[in-house]
Amino acid sequence: MSLKSLFARLVERSPYRAVGADDQRSWLFLVAIHVGVSICVPLFAFGGQLGRHMSFVELVGAVLAGAALIVVLAFATGYVGMRARVPTAILVRQTFGERGAHVVALVLTLASFGWFGVQTEMLVNSIFALAHVQPSAGLRLILTFAAGALMSSTAIIGVRALGKVTYIAVPLLLLVIAVPASIALSRQDLAPLLMKAPPEAAYGFGAVVSIVVGSHMSTIAISPDLTRFLRTPRDVAAGTIASFAVALPVLLLLSALLAVVYGSSDLVAVMVAAGVGAPALIVIILATWTSNDKNLYESALSLSALFPRIERWQLTAIAALIGTAVAAAGIFQHFIGFLVLLGLAIAPVAGVYLVDYWMGGTRYADGAPIERLRVAPFVAWAGGSLFGLMTLPADSSGLGWLTLTTVPTLDALLAAALLHIVLSRLLGSRRAAAANA
Structure with a gap:
């Protein structure tokens, strides 16, 4: 077998081809x-912050409620992905039309670039913190690009490599993270910790639910990228429940408990305080690798909608280069607010394609023609994003004009779905009247 044919078999190719039975x-x-x-480091920081704003006993109920809502939404979008057998960026071509999908794909790509850059920068900072080194600009740049190249290698290969990395990494990550938890629980009386009042200003139940759901709305919207590979609806249901109703609450509550015990939401600081500083480096690298693998993979899928003639693996390499450059530029301090606003633009995408898929009939069948621009879905997406901005509090860069579900990204999703239904019915009535006339 030639090197070229071996590469062709190893590397996942065009995302335009529907997933076959072998995959x-x-x-x-x-x-x-x-x-x-x-x-990953951001999730432990996120869970740790929740633990500092709500007692652990109260936090359990709020996290479980948020997880239940995530499961419902993720199953809905995941089921569409399993039925369509194409990634989100390709799915939305039927929803928004060729031109409309380009705008959607650009938003999805920007979000993936941003998260890759943020996580890579946090990885580099953690490595230097564990090594107790004050790096020069040159050394930081070298390590950033080395980390970007390492993490992009498996994403370039595709979903096969993603699966193998996670199968190896996840058990190791769980094992190493369990160490500081077991050490803490063996040294502490558990009951007072569970009932202890939060050390910082308390969050309400609804606020925590909204924070948990809102932080995963982008994952919900692009879940077809992964669920297109699942065999049956039962696999979608089981995978979604195990991921978001079991694993996510456990990890969030574990990180919250560690933050209460060790007085810090910094994973590196917690690992060092527990006396496992050396394994902490392995945890940080593997955790960032598995997270950024998915970020890169999804960014390449989104770029495929913009550049259909370029191979997916080549787009992944380009995405890795851009994401690494973003990390080297120090994006962390400047991009978080932008990512919040991007979330308001991504969530309505899910609302629109969910409604459109069930109303679309044969539009999503293999070989169905693609319109140049579908006005109703595009207007519904813009309207949903604007509504989310109106419900986003002013202190989070929103307008703060009204409140619906207390989850701005969910507000945006629901508004976009409802607006698409209304617009589709109106346009359908006008077409029917014109045909009759």
Whole structure:
């Protein structure tokens, strides 16, 4: 077998081709990917912050409620992905039309670039913190690009490599993270910790639910990228429940408990305080690798909608280069607010394609023609994004004019779905009247 043919068999090719029977997987594949993505420095910082704003006993109920809502939404979008057998960026071509999908794909790409850059920069900072080194600009640049090249290698290969990395990494991550938890619980009286009042200003139940759901709305919207590989609806249901109703609450509550015990939401600081500083480096690298693998993979899928003639693996390499450059530029301090606003633009995409898929009939069948621009879905997406901005509090860069569900990204999704139904019915009535006339 030639090197070229071996490369062709190893590397996942065009995302425009529907997933074949040989590429289909069980629900364990979805769980491994999601758990690998969830175990990362930002999630532990997120869970740790929740633990500092609500007592652990109260936090359990709020996290479980948020997880239940995520499961419902993720199953809905995941089921569409399993039925359509194409990634989100290709699916929305039927929803928004060729030109409309280009705008959607650009938004999805920007979000993936941003998260890759943020996580890579946090990885580099953690490595230097563990090594107790004050790096020069040159050394930081070298390590950033080395980390970007390492993490992009498996994403370039495709979903096969993603699965293998997570199957290896996830058990190791869970094992190493369990160490500081077991040490803490062996040294502490558990009951007072669970009832202890939060050390910082308390969050309400609804606020925590909205924070948990809102932080995963982008994952919900682009879940077809992974669920297209699942065999049956049962796999979608089992994988979604295990990922978001079991694994996610466990990880969030564990990180919250560690923050209460060690007085810090910094995973590196917690690992060092527990006396496992050396394994902490392995955890940080593997955790960032599994998370950024998915970021790169999804960015390449989105870029495929913009540049259909370029191979997916080549787009992945380009995405890795851009994401690494973003990390080297120090994007962390400037991009978080932008990512919040991007979330308001991504969530309505899911609302629109969910409604359109069930109303679309044969539009999503293989070989169905693609319109140049579909006005109703595009207007519904813009309207949903604007509504989310109106419900986003002013202190989070929103307008703060009204409140619906207390989850601005969910508000945007629901508004876009409802607006698409209304616009589709109106346009359908006008077409019917014109035909009769």
